[in-house]
Amino acid sequence: MKRLALLAAGLVLAALIALYFLWWGAGPKPGxxxxxxxxxxxxxxxxxxxxxxxxxPGSTRTYRVMARLFGSHDPIQAGEFEIPKGMGGASILDLLQHGQPLQRLITVTEGMPAIVVAxxxxxxxxxxxxxPEIVEGSLLPDSYSYQRGETRGAVVARMQAAMNRTIAELWPKRTPDCPVATPEQAVTMASIVEKETGKxxxxxxIAGVYCNRLRIGMKLDADPTVIYPVTKGKPLGRRILKSELNADNGYNTYKRPGLPVGPIANPGKASIAAVLHPAKTKALxxxxxxxxxxxxxxxxxxxxANVAKWYALRRQRGQM
Structure with a gap:
């Protein structure tokens, strides 16, 4: 009996040692x-x-036993995880418990129109x-993380919620220097500012100029508002046609004074802030x-005079 007990204890010890090395050894996955x-x-x-x-290594049951014997009892995190080639059982559990989930990002750049985001x-x-349908100007440009398998609607909702929070933060702090009456008008003006300059x-x-024009009833004459009905905000890739400059479509600010009927892009926080705090200038x-x-x-x-200098420069560069 004593010999059998010793034999059984030896077998248990051998099994534990085998499990230990199996637990800490390299994993079987080739990639x-x-x-x-x-x-x-x-x-x-x-x-x-x-x-x-x-x-x-081993079966589900074996892995559970090894985890119970040798692993941490911390909870497993939710998310998507990338398991490197050859990662063993111990390292996999540690990754799921304490590692960084894989982060996937989708970026909406400043001035990106809804059609491109879609x-x-x-x-x-x-x-x-x-x-879902994306209303122009309703998304805040930023980089958004998402999980694999998440719905497109959920991602759009986060982008829209970020824009709503930004407007709620900036609108109450506005100065009276720009005659925009509503947050919606501020976003529309900001979308024009966004498309007019890359600096x-x-x-x-730029916001100061357009605010000055808006205040005195002068047409904004903003090229991006002419392009928007043609391409929905994508690059035009050519010069604007005379017929497009004369088109009365609610967006063309060469045709009528005031703001267009809606935004022409998704403006970033800085452009919205610029409209709500424009430069103090007399420039038109x-x-x-x-x-x-x-x-x-x-x-x-x-x-x-400035236009003449610009045309001369373009002729010098062979652009005209």
Whole structure:
């Protein structure tokens, strides 16, 4: 009996040693792969998924035993995790408990129109569900994280909630220097500012010019508002046609004074802030200066002189 007891103890010890080395050894999976862990998942449920993937040594039951004997008892995190090639059972459990879930991002750049955002969301193979209608100007440009399998509608809702929070933060702090009567008008004006300059430092000045024009009933004459009905905010890729400049479609600010009927892009926080806190200026005009920025003028005579310089520069560059 004593010999049998010793033999049994030896077998148990040998089994524990074998499990220990199996637990800490390299994993059987030949390449990196991902696993999605749902909220509230247990070691047992995750182990079943890992076994199906061939990512853990032994069976689900064996892995559960090893985890109970040698692993931490901390909860498993929800999210998507990338398991590197050859990662063993111990390291996999530690990754799921304490590692960083895989972060997937979709970026809406400042001035990106709704049609382009919709195309990005529709083409994303990791998102699910149908694409809801996206109202122009309703999304805040930023980088948004999402989980694999999340619905497109949920991502759009987060983008819209971010814009709503931004407006709620900025609108009460506005100055009276720009005659926009509602947050919606501020977003519309900001979308024009966004499309008119690529220089962040110019936004308050561009906003100041348009606010001055709006105040005195002068037409905004903003090229991006002519382009929007033609391309829905995508680049035009050619010069604006005379027929497009004469089109009366609710957006064309060459045709009528005041703001267009709605935004022409999704403006960023800085452009919205520029409209609500425009530069204090008497300028009513601006034209490109050849460096990516603009030169501003208070009078039409000054503006015409600046335009002549710009045309001369373009002819010198072979652009006219």
């Amino acid at each position: 990196p792969h991902t696993i999605i862990v749902k909220e509230g998942a247990s070691v047992a449920s995750v182990a079943r998924d890992l076994e199906k993937e061939g990512a853990i 195309e990005k969301l529709a083409a994303n193979k990791y998102l699910a569900g149908s694409l 962040a430092s110019e936004r308050p000045m 005009y601006f034209v490109a200066d050849g460096t990516g920025g603009h030169v501003f003028a208070d009078t039409l005579a000054e503006h015409n």
